[in-house]
Amino acid sequence: MMLLHKISYLFICICIYYTNAASPIDEVMDKLIKLISEEQILEPVKFRFPIWEKQLGLYRSEIRLDFFGKPYEADLRKNKYIYVFDNNMFATGWISAVLLEANMYGRAPLTIDNEHLSIAIDAIEKFHDHNQNESSVPLMTFWSQVYNQTTDTWQSAPDNLRYLITDFDKNLEVIEVILKALGIKNIAELIDKLRTSSAQFKDVFEIPPDFDDTYLNIGLGVQLKLLQDKYPSIYLRWLQTNSNMKKLIDLTLQYAYRPFSQDSDKNTIDPRTYYWLRDFIRDNPQAIIVTTWAQNLTEVKKIAHRGIRMPFNLNNVDVTVSANVLYGITSAIIYDLLDFKNYFTQDMETLYLSTGSLIAWSIKNSMKDRPDLAQVYYPSHYNFLWYGSRSLFLLELARHQNKSLPDVLNRVYTVLSDVYRNDVVKYFQQHVRLDKSSYDDFLGINDTNLFDKLEPTGEDRIFSTAQTVNVLISSFTYLDNATGKLKWINDRQIETIQIMVNKSISWLLENVFKYQPFNCFFSGSVKGFNQLPFWYPANIYQFLNGTTFDPNHFDINNESLVDAIVGVSGYINETTYQRMISEKHFNVSTPTIFNGYNVPGGEFPFWSSQPYTYSVTLLALAQYNNLDK
Template identity: 85%
Template structure:
């Protein structure tokens, strides 16, 4: 009898333990939330090398160099001490947006409180373009600006990069001593690479506002509006400096690419962009496409000397920027952000449709085999696909709620639903790793061991796998406002396949979310090696900033700088002529016609990575999976 009592007590204890135990998905989410929280700056710091400047409220973001190959090379890329802390809007904007999205559509422990979110929003507010002569214009910059009294201009200021490069020679001995102390082996090569990169870094310091950060901010504003019950004061605060939607739309159209226009400011584009986009331009001559930079050629000529200029003095098109513009517009119209819809005129509708069409065309045509040019600033294909899928998710939800929207939204829905429910799924099926569960982008994929054998390190594996889950959920579910759950789109034939793909990746994330480096490549410079300089691609405009034309075949490289020139494509060049131009040399260099991957000798480049961004998209994947209605 006593033995039976003991057995019963033992079984009861086991039952109580498993009844009260936190499921693995809850445990993982709680740990992710803690890691994200720990990577927010709560105590600002000033630059005093080796201490980085850190601005209150921002999340951790790092600049690294994409070394690859044998272990000593790879160590320079991934070493936990070799990076520059970067105070930019993009990382914090996306982390905040992802945390809010997990709150809206997922089921998770409390993700972020008002105080922490308020710090992030306050930090983001400092990234407004201060050169606007109207109030409350939601035009944003990647880096915050400082005032130059000499030129009477606000200039972008990537503080730590600027300090490091400006003081590099003075700090060289200290840098070498610190690297030796850390046990870094190939110091000389790292120093040499930093020296080589420093000139390029100085050029990008002067960047104008961009439409990627701008429309990220618009999407964030919509989220704050929808979550006023949880964070009642933050939307009103956001409105104080972001209410001028008329000006935003005016600027979006002013700097858009219009290949059929007769205006040089509108019809001229970076030769790298034209190289991969020319078939789309041929088939869509009346297209109006969202660009990266809020600047045109006339303005470059006028204010470049004041320290505000686009890289290479020309605008370009990055499909990732386009995806963010589309999402910002979609959310602003669906959820009636301020008076955005009042200014959503025919030209803006054309831009919306054209940019969405380009995204769909790019996916279907595999970026014309030039992802390095199509995603010139944002190499992560998984990140790009997620940004685009978010618009499809909102459009599906609007259809389920019978919202009255302009007809152009139905056309964009058809474009996105077609590619995301077919081509994107096939992309994942073709690129899943041998475990049928996880995905790699490119960080560490070409590393080798000491014997020279290929040994990928999976540094962006967590990020890419989590984003795959987020893309599939955004593409094949909708949010039921009555139940607060995510429901499957039941008329999709391949739904069983999609569920298996998601289940496999979620299982992998639960087992491996903390076993690999949580890196990503959310941003990069536009040049990733010699072959990505724009000057080697066919062009039909060759001018100095003062408007004087020059002959590229007789350019005096010793006494003249291409950095003060405008080398671009104006209008449309018929394909026969263009093919002939490809076969010719430009500045005595052959046109780079192929892309051999991001990890090629001599092609090392600076990239931006954010560990809390990886943790946040992983949290989003788990939270949304946890809220799926079976």
């Protein structure tokens, strides 16, 4: 009898232990939250090469170069010492939004406390465009600005890049010492590539505000509004500098692309954009399409010399920017952000429908086989798909809550639900790795071993797999207000989707800390020679001073195109355009084929953020943990 009591006692103790023990998913989420928190800057650091400047409240973000190939070449891409720390708004804005979302829609420990969120929002507030004449305009910049007293202008200031490049030759000596200490081979070849890349970096210092960061900030503002009870005072602080919604909408429409307008400020676009977008334009002649930059031709001609200019002096259309703008507008309308709804004019409705339709068209048509041009700044396809799916999730949720919405939102719901619940699912099924659980984008997939045999390193595998889970959950679930759980929608393929999600979650739980947590959330617009805009058909060739030039009599080797405008104005008949494609431009044939991001001579700068990878992984696990299974 005594033995029986002892066995029973032991059994009860074991049951209690396992009942109280943290589950594997909880343990992983706890570790992810800790790793993310450790990557926030809690004490500012001043630049003194090789020590990078770090701004208080921002999360880690790095600029790297997409070298690939043999082990020593690949190491230049992923080495933990070879990068530039970058103080930008985009990474911190998204990490903050994702941390909040993990608690809003998922089941996880508290992801961020009031103090850490407060300093992140304070840091983001410094990225407002200070050149606005009106107050509280939520127009944002990728980099914070510094005041140039000579030109009386606020200019974008990528501090560490500026410090590094402006004294490049001196800094190269230090870089060479570091590379030798690391045992890096072919240092001379690397230095030559760094010199080439530094010239590209100089051209991006002077960028104007952009609509990507701007509408990221709007989406974040909506989250702060919804979480006022949990984070008192932070939303009120956000309102103080972001309340002028009328001006925001005016600016969004002012710089939008209207290809059939008679106004050259509205109908002129980067020739790379026109190349992949022209079929959509032809079929949607009334389209109003959101652009990347808050600047037009008239303005760039006036203020380029003051240090504010679009890259290549022209605006462009990036579908990832479109996806972020769509989410910002969707959330602002559904959750009544200030008076945003009051200024949702007929033109804004057209812009909203055009943007949603463009996203769906781009996915259905595989970006016309030119993702390098369609996602000119944001190469990660998995990231783009997630940004777009977030609007579908909000629209699905609004339908279940019986919210009264403008009809145009229901029309966009229809096009998004179709493409995400069909084409995107097929994309994942076609691109899943052999394990049927994980996904790669492009970082490291063309690396080889010493014997030139392909040996992918999976550096964006964690990021891409987590984003796949997030896309599927956003596309096929809604938050049930009564239970606080995520519920699957009624769909014929739900069992298939559940299997896909289960497999990827299992893979993440087992592998999340086994691979490099890299991503490519941003990049330079030029990824090798073939992506320069000058090689694509155009019908405007002029300098900023208004003088025109003939590209057939222009010696590009001896004359500069820095102050040139090479663009497409209006719509070009397709027969005429096909003839233009067959011709040479500046004595270079039009690049018609995309061979991938990892091609010889095509190395390009990209932005990666480890805490961003960890945050979207946390979101995937938290939402999975909250599914009504």
